[in-house]
Amino acid sequence: MAEPARRRKERAAPAPPALARLKGSAARDAARELDTLLHHRMRLGLISALAAAESLSFNDLKALLETSDGNLSVHARKLEDAGYVTCRKTFEHRRPRTDYSLTTRGRQALGRYLGHMEAIIRSARNTLGH
Secondary structure (H helix, E strand, C coil), X not given: CCCCHHHHHXXXXXXXXXXXXXXXXXXXXXXXXXXXXXXXXXXXXXXXXXXXXXXXXXXXXXXXHCCCHHHHHHHXXXXXXXXXXXXXXXXXXXXXXEXXXXXXXXXXXXXXXXXXXHHHHHHHHHHHCC
């Protein structure tokens, strides 16, 4: 008989094998705290590009990230829903233009993400003896 959904939710999920193998609690803690929203190639690329510029147009981001309209739209919307980026729609010579910029919350999230990645890298280097 299947276990009730309520009971399944109460159990703590076991640590993924990759986390269990990390040497040092700092690396494990940093890996657990990674922002899963940013831990995706397209979203990390998008937010990193916006961190280096005041704002970028949809077409600029699409070319920079070498992606499709639909793919960029989906990932930009997820970042927008999280409050990491803002979207501004205007018209330029009667043509629609969409510009994105990084919010303070997005800049802070990127800083935390980079800090966590640096901790993981430091731990891996220490393990390798570098």
